[in-house]
Amino acid sequence: MIFGSGIIRGMFVTLKNFATSYFRKPDEGGLFTVEYPEKRIPLKERFRSFPFLVYDGTPENLRCTACDICARECPPKCIYVVRAADQDGRPLRRPAAFTIDYSVCMNCGMCEEVCPFDSIFMDHEFEIASQDRYRELVYTLTKLLKSNEYFNNIRPRDAQAVDKKRREAEEKKKLAAAQAAKPKLDEPPKPV
Amino acid sequence: MDEKTVTVQDTNPMDTETLEVNFGPQHPSTHGVFRMNIVLDGETIVSVKPVMGYLHRNHEQIAENLTYAAVMPYTDRLDYFNSMANNFGYALAVEKLARIEVPERAQYIRVIMAELTRLVNHVSVIGFLLNDLGAFFTPVLYAFREREKILDIFEAISGSRMMCNYFRFGGVKRDVSDADLEQIRKIVQKFPAFLDEFEALLTKNEILCMRCQNVGVLPPDLAVNASITGPVLRASGVNYDIRKVDRYSIYERFSFRIPLGDKGDVYDRYYVRILEMRESVKILEQALKGIRPGEFIHPKSTSFLKLPRNFKPPVGEAYGRVESPKGELGYYLVSDGTPQPWRYHVRSPSLINLTVLEDLCVGHKVADAIIILGSIDIILGELDR
Numbered sequence: 001m002i003f004g005s006g007i008i009r010g011m012f013v014t015l016k017n018f019a020t021s022y023f024r025k026p027d028e029g030g031l032f033t034v035e036y037p038e039k040r041i042p043l044k045e046r047f048r049s050f051p052f053l054v055y056d057g058t059p060e061n062l063r064c065t066a067c068d069i070c071a072r073e074c075p076p077k078c079i080y081v082v083r084a085a086d087q088d089g090r091p092l093r094r095p096a097a098f099t100i101d102y103s104v105c106m107n108c109g110m111c112e113e114v115c116p117f118d119s120i121f122m123d124h125e126f127e128i129a130s131q132d133r134y135r136e137l138v139y140t141l142t143k144l145l146k147s148n149e150y151f152n153n154i155r156p157r158d159a160q161a162v163d164k165k166r167r168e169a170e171e172k173k174k175l176a177a178a179q180a181a182k183p184k185l186d187e188p189p190k191p192v
Numbered sequence: 193m194d195e196k197t198v199t200v201q202d203t204n205p206m207d208t209e210t211l212e213v214n215f216g217p218q219h220p221s222t223h224g225v226f227r228m229n230i231v232l233d234g235e236t237i238v239s240v241k242p243v244m245g246y247l248h249r250n251h252e253q254i255a256e257n258l259t260y261a262a263v264m265p266y267t268d269r270l271d272y273f274n275s276m277a278n279n280f281g282y283a284l285a286v287e288k289l290a291r292i293e294v295p296e297r298a299q300y301i302r303v304i305m306a307e308l309t310r311l312v313n314h315v316s317v318i319g320f321l322l323n324d325l326g327a328f329f330t331p332v333l334y335a336f337r338e339r340e341k342i343l344d345i346f347e348a349i350s351g352s353r354m355m356c357n358y359f360r361f362g363g364v365k366r367d368v369s370d371a372d373l374e375q376i377r378k379i380v381q382k383f384p385a386f387l388d389e390f391e392a393l394l395t396k397n398e399i400l401c402m403r404c405q406n407v408g409v410l411p412p413d414l415a416v417n418a419s420i421t422g423p424v425l426r427a428s429g430v431n432y433d434i435r436k437v438d439r440y441s442i443y444e445r446f447s448f449r450i451p452l453g454d455k456g457d458v459y460d461r462y463y464v465r466i467l468e469m470r471e472s473v474k475i476l477e478q479a480l481k482g483i484r485p486g487e488f489i490h491p492k493s494t495s496f497l498k499l500p501r502n503f504k505p506p507v508g509e510a511y512g513r514v515e516s517p518k519g520e521l522g523y524y525l526v527s528d529g530t531p532q533p534w535r536y537h538v539r540s541p542s543l544i545n546l547t548v549l550e551d552l553c554v555g556h557k558v559a560d561a562i563i564i565l566g567s568i569d570i571i572l573g574e575l576d577r
């Protein structure tokens with residue numbers, strides 16, 4: 001072969017790519033640059049960024065019971081949960097404070113996997129850049145709480161599965177409570 | 193005779209002084225924060241001392257303070273180009289330790305993911321090698337165009353493009369939908385055409401041949417003695433691939449060949465990777481044909497995924513290894529029956545393949561050191577851990 005023919009063949013490849021990029025479809029080698037932030041690629045449903053907490057209806061009605069499991073299992077330990085207490089100091093099944101340091105979070109999704117109360121899920125929000133690491137990126141309870149509708153909106157398949165599971169559990173509990181209530185009607189209620 | 197005259201007599205006026213040059217730690221050719229301390233005689237390399245540790249982040253010690261499940265996301269960050277392969281090795285090690293079985297479909301998904309990351313790694317490594325040669329960003333962008341399609345698949349399946357965190361003990365995190373499989377089929381179908389184009393651009397290119405052939409020759413006996421693995425070893429003509437040797441997971445079901453080089457120079461390392469991609473495409477085609485509906489995780493393991501602290505492997509030790517795109521990636525685990533590994537060690541191919549850097553470089557010109565380093569294919573996240 002003549003010396004230099006390899007280079008010339010290579011040049012043809014680049015020329016072909018240059019010319020055809022104007023005609024081909026984006027996923028076939030056409031122009032695929034998306035001019036962010038004016039235009040965006042739709043996010044995949046399973047895409048995960050940072051965790052948030054789900055509430056049903058109103059923010060007071062949050063699912064988290066402050067069980068602290070997610071905080072213990074979080075690999076970089078960036079979740080801080082403080083359990084609420086009533087006036088007598090008895091612990092309540094809700095958090096008084098729930099803080100996630102987004103600047104430490106590594107988006108692994110472990111918290112979502114281990115939470116036994118379907119309370120914490122991974123969000124699609126990723127544009128959280130800010131100039132102040134402590135004031136802006138340490139997310140407190142008010143910033144973390146998002147409604148179930150929002151969850152259904154961003155991740156419909158997962159949210160519907162969770163909703164279905166919760167409804168079934170609810171019904172089971174009701175059924176069990178109704179059955180348990182019958183023979184024990186005259187017993188004094190157990191202290192909780 | 194006094195001292196002065198002696199020195200005058202011993203000095204040859206044509207002798208030059210050697211020059212010490214530090215490449216890195218912030219140099220685009222070192223692929224991360226890595227320093228090469230090169231002693232030059234003119235343009236010729238006299239010695240090379242790799243200086244590493246700039247990206248050390250205590251991976252092993254961190255893992256020993258976590259539960260077994262919580263180590264998985266950290267393994268993503270070892271070789272951040274191939275998180276799926278890292279997950280695979282760790283999952284294998286823990287499964288060996290705790291004797292967990294993996295259902296059929298999960299095995300197929302694992303193999304598909306592992307081979308896809310091999311494609312991702314090899315195309316980008318070749319692209320970066322060409323960058324180091326001075327073909328500034330044209331081959332890389334062609335490679336990244338293909339890589340991006342595969343990363344989109346990873347994102348759709350695992351939730352993240354690069355930090356997949358997808359494997360679980362006894363299976364994978366979530367099932368792969370039929371639509372995703374269809375998408376993978378499409379990519380796999382088109383990949384050989386891309387490789388043909390890539391080869392037309394590169395393989396016979398005279399500049400590439402002249403720069404790469406007979407540069408950085410790694411003799412097979414040195415490669416074996418230095419326990420080099422992966423494409424670097426196979427480019428020297430040693431037939432050793434853990435997929436064939438260990439037959440882990442379900443690799444024995446697929447028919448594929450191990451491409452071997454004969455000289456062990458930079459060009460062979462480049463070409464072995466191209467051929468390996470072609471073999472990976474073959475494996476992917478067979479796996480995509482063989483995958484059947486079923487469980488994606490063993491039902492017994494779902495319980496301890498919800499409660500990682502209840503997962504206590506029996507006392508003992510295990511070593512799980514995979515053929516990661518860079519070489520033998522092994523995880524060594526010692527369990528003392530607690531939820532945390534007592535000892536956790538990573539055998540990272542990048543670190544061990546780098547040990548021959550000096551033997552490859554000495555005698556070559558300084559510009560060749562960069563392509564030799566590029567052809568070894570190191571990733572600093574894994575090298576320094």
Ligand code: SF4
Pocket residue numbers: 063064065066067068069070071081114115116117118119120
């Ligand atoms: S988010 Fe879930 S795991 Fe975390 S404290 Fe609340 S209920 Fe427990």
Ligand code: SF4
Pocket residue numbers: 050051073074075076077078079100104105106107108109110111112
């Ligand atoms: S995503 Fe991972 S790192 Fe982030 S809060 Fe959840 S468990 Fe912690």
